[in-house]
Amino acid sequence: MKIMSDNSKKLFEELLKYSQSDMYPFHMPGHKRNMDFLPYKLPFDIDITEIYGFDNLHDAQGILKNSNDKARRAFGSKYSYMLVGGSTCGILSAVSSIVKSGDEIIIARNCHKSVYNACTLNSLDVHFIYPKQDNESRVCMSVDTDSVKALLEKYPFSKAVVITSPTYEGVISDIKSISDIVHSYNIPLIVDNAHGAHQRFCRLSREGEPIENGADIVISSLHKTLPALTQTAVANLQGDIVKQDLFEKKLSVFETSSPSYVLMSSMDMCFDFLMHCENAFEEYCVRLASFSQKMTSLEKLSVLCHGGDSIGKHGFFGFDKGKIVIVTTHTNISGIQLTEILRENYHIELEMAYPSYAVAMTSVCDSEQGFDRLAFALTEIDKSLEYVVTPKCFPDIPKPEKANKNTDKADVSDKYVYAYPPGVPIVIPGEVIDTETRNYIEKLKKAGVEVTR
Ligand SMILES: Cc1ncc(COP(=O)(O)O)c(C=O)c1O
Known part of the structure; x- marks a missing residue:
């Protein structure tokens, strides 16, 4: 290149x-x-x-x-x-x-x-x-x-x-x-x-x-x-x-x-x-398409908008296929556990993990061997997993209310609370940390997500 x-x-x-x-x-x-x-x-x-x-x-x-x-x-x-x-x-x-x-x-x-x-x-x-x-x-x-x-x-x-x-x-x-x-x-x-x-x-x-x-x-x-x-x-x-x-x-x-x-x-x-990147990106698209093809064999894991999955299933307006979002919802492991398996058994480090998915970030600089390594690892891991027919979905991100003059001060957040990555706040200063929000944060922590205050 x-x-x-x-x-x-x-x-x-x-x-x-x-x-x-x-x-x-x-x-x-x-x-x-x-x-x-x-x-x-x-x-x-x-x-x-x-x-x-x-x-x-x-x-x-x-x-x-x-x-x-x-x-x-x-x-x-x-x-x-x-x-x-x-x-x-x-x-x-x-x-x-x-x-x-x-x-x-x-x-x-x-x-x-x-x-x-x-x-x-x-x-x-x-x-x-x-x-x-x-x-x-x-x-x-x-x-x-x-x-x-x-x-x-x-x-x-x-x-x-x-x-x-x-x-x-x-x-x-x-x-x-x-x-x-x-x-x-x-x-x-x-x-x-x-x-x-x-x-x-x-x-x-x-x-x-x-x-x-x-x-x-x-x-x-x-x-x-x-x-x-x-x-x-x-x-x-x-x-x-x-x-x-x-x-x-x-x-x-x-x-x-x-x-x-x-x-x-x-x-x-x-x-x-x-200004001269057309060929490089075309080659990247070929690597992504080949990766996507390999993902059609997955039976328990799925990869958003790759392999057997499609954008129509989710109702996204668009999706950046350069992001490999591996969904673990129908398996017996979490996204966080998947990243640990990839790290320890395959020496592949992902970008971030959540209870229900993990993200591999790719770019025009990724090699064919890199994609092949990830595809091989996911295919092998998939074979070792159990299929969960009716999974317990991780709860919705809470929508905490703004505190008002009647709110007990002890329940009002004076800080941002966010999962890192991706650095998106769950609670912002001045919002009420109600039971739903507290439970959500506890569940994230229990699943191994780093929650920062
Ligand atoms: C959605 C989003 N916006 C902004 C930023 C900040 O970008 P930078 O790290 O380049 O300052 C990040 C960083 O992860 C991000 O994920």
């Missing part, structure tokens, strides 16, 4: 040139690229900060503007911004660039904690869209356009709508119809696309791709599904509703003033790759 194109000026090449020059660094970072002092295999030699000739991320005019322009062309947006603080800093900036303190906002309840933190920081009055849960796997389904419409009718002064698509589990929402309804109120749709940076480039994931379907701000983690280093992400803006200057202002609040050139160079290479 070829990641860098031959023709464009590479941030990486400039960094190498600088590291090989005799320029003495009386500047940050403190390690001074002194490789005699730093025996580790880390990229100290190209780790610089914003020095002469290397532009300024917060007012990009030169080499970093070139990278942002490359991203804009690759993603087809009006403005693109490299982010060195993950999607988290993009989401905080996006929400904060639109609202004023005390405003109303509509968000999907299954949003990531960064969306909740943005709401808290801006003291927002939050109205929730509650996506339904799939009966068997218990994953959250697509955001329903009618629910967005109903909430906008009820709260017409809301300043933005925020949803996640695709979700951690690969579920895609109908961005076109949601953005149409949101725009009829002349407010922006922000899409947390942390798991969908590859969507535009992969035909098996492309449905509901947010930029071509009208979302106003789209935040995508490059590091989750593309060849780029951890913490790298991109913010894409389009349309006339959102103001580029306000977004930039907020980025300068939430993003470090010492952006890593190692991270930015990895993003720059990734954008080059994206």
Whole structure:
């Protein structure tokens, strides 16, 4: 796989040139690229900060503007911004660039904690869209356009709508119809696309791709599904509703003033790759299709939208086939136990596990051997399991009420409580921890899910 194109000026090449020059660094970072002092295999030699000739991320005019322009062309947006603080800093900036303190906002309840933190920081009055849960796997389904419409009718002064698509589990929402309804109120749709940076480039994931379907701000983690280093992400803006200057202002609040050139160079290479990635993604689709075919032999486990399973069974608007969601509901093991078996017996580490499923994240960089290993392991494990005809389904995610003046203070949460991963809150500060919620949290913990407060 070829990641860098031959023709464009590479941030990486400039960094190498600088590291090989005799320029003495009386500047940050403190390690001074002194490789005699730093025996580790880390990229100290190209780790610089914003020095002469290397532009300024917060007012990009030169080499970093070139990278942002490359991203804009690759993603087809009006403005693109490299982010060195993950999607988290993009989401905080996006929400904060639109609202004023005390405003109303509509968000999907299954949003990531960064969306909740943005709401808290801006003291927002939050109205929730509650996506339904799939009966068997218990994953959250697509955001329903009618629910967005109903909430906008009820709260017409809301300043933005925020949803996640695709979700951690690969579920895609109908961005076109949601953005149409949101725009009829002349407010922006922000899409947390942390798991969908590859969507535009992969035909098996492309449905509901947010930029071509009208979302106003789209935040995508490059590091989750593309060849780029951890913490790298991109913010894409389009349309006339959102103001580029306000977004930039907020980025300068939430993003470090010492952006890593190692991270930015990895993003720059990734954008080059994206402009020449058709074959690589086609080969990835072939690997996914071959994996999917192998999953048809499963009798007890199932894999969402792969093998014998199909999108029609679940009623998702769309599904990112790059997410391998292995459902254990009809077996005698949980998703957490499945990850343990895969780890211990097959040396395969999955991304996350829940009582009823486990998620293997794939990308264009996965090899055929990798897919074959997973397919072999799942087929073998499946044979060893018992089929459970009428499973006890894990309960619905609770919908705790907002506390009121009559609520006993001891029952009111002063913290976020969330399962990590995926970092989606179960209870937020100011909500009542009732018996159903308490039992749900206890059940999660008992099943081996890490619950963080
Ligand atoms: C849905 C979702 N949104 C946002 C984020 C934050 O992304 P990042 O880790 O790039 O800051 C995550 C991280 O897991 C996520 O799952």
